[in-house]
Amino acid sequence: MLFEENALTVTELSKSYGTFIVTNEISFNLGKGEALGIIGPNGAGKTTLFNLISGTTNSDKGSIQYFGQDITKVSARQRCHLGITRSFQVPQPFSGLTTYENVLVAAAFGQEISEAEAKDKAVEALELTSLTSKARQLAGSLTLLDRKRLELARSIATAPRLLLLDEIAGGLTETECNELIELIMTIKNNGVSIIWIEHVLHALLSVVDRIMVLDFGQKITEGKPEDIMKSPEVSSIYLGLDEENIDGQ
């Protein structure tokens, strides 16, 4: 598939903690409306890459271009206003606020609109993620699964142009997983660019246009999903991994 416009261009992005290199000169492109999957073993540096793209963590070297704009030094808040939104692998709810209020914050501040204007958008995001029945519940009392849904709901409520999803399919039933896939496809078809880190491969494969493999902070390979899944690098990396994850059960 060809994408005319580049949403994201990452060039030789690097990050170390002390002497430990977590992100090692990673470069890649993402087209507007494209969905890129990221896979790799635990500790490969996938979440760190999201931290760098969303601005939660500062990079040591390299650059990030977003729709032609250099955002390497732009704050997390401003990146959100530019349309970059991420979900957290370990959910980060506002525990003292209700589910609805969590999403309301995302809509009101993510889109820089008034609370009254944000209301409908928050309600809509809750509906899309099947959280409507839990709207008045404190986010701190949600189950892990619902907290993950809330991560997605908040991301949607910011009206992103680039959506970064960090392991949101784990633990879902088959029906729930299919609903999630459908939801992400809808978002994608609206022209949103997506990067999705996911261990549940069958879910990932039914959405993404391309897959990038990370290990030890480095980009191992990148390409069409069917080619990647057959490549020797992937088999070797996933050799020791839980069979269940490969099947995506």
Place this chain on the structure above:
Amino acid sequence: MILKSLPKKQIRVFLVLTLITIILASAPWWVSRADIRLLGEFYSFLALAVLWNLLAGYTGLISVGQQAFVGVGGYAMFIVTAKLGISPFLSVPISMLAAALIAGVFAPLLFRLNGAHFAIGTWVAAETISLCFFMVPELGGGAGMSLPTDVVKSIASSRAMREMTIYWLMLGLGLGTIFAVYALLLSKTGLALMALRDNEIAAASLGINIWKTKFVMYIAVAAATGAIGAVIFFQKLRISPESAFSLNDWTIIIIFIVVIGGIGKLEGAIVGTIVFFILRETLADYGVVYLIVLGVFAIIIMMFSRKGIWGMFEEKFKRSLLPVTREP
């Protein structure tokens, strides 16, 4: 604008608050003079507790230097009334301005620090400011100074009338602070504050301007604290660096109050202040024993319920006095 979009529940709260204010405003006619003084003191602690809680509980800025703003507010009032001949009532907004200015000077330095370092930084800043007042002989140096008789008279001619006026000022500040903070929590900024309270990383990545929110709150809280400082020293009529910048009176006790009542909830500060005054008055005959009891009480609460007395109540009864929950 806020009123139009308010649900009935919150309008009711504002009406009740107004009613309470009116009843308390009439207290000088049915409460003894000693108790009027006590109530005045209660309001000043109430305001300080609500403000400290706003800062620590919501923005995560744990300041142990709020005495700086009580002191600056108090001294600003003394300077403009005694030295410049400005009306005592006009001195209150000037005190606010002075405290806000000092906060504005220190904030960029303090905001480079985090957590415990910030706390220590605020304390050091307060000590530094206090020392500056020690060194000004025109203000009585370490011995301090008294409010000149003509200034005292200009508050109100008779002593009874003066006590009433100060009582009303305290009441206005105490309940005004609650009104203002409650309205703030109902606004969009309030939503940001509650998000910030619960999770700073998520708040930033969802587009909330953390630095600006903290900065504005720090300045606003300092200004309000300055006003309280001015009125506290109307009542005391004497000021010295030691009393104006007392870490114990204006910050440590306030921290106890908020911890006991419940940090991060507006009601927590109110409940904490009530508990503090009940403890202090019932244990008054035993000297400073109440401080020991207060400390032990605070430690027990920190160990068993981090959300304080109010937090326990709210968890159990699922009710709030000043509801801020948004309904879909």
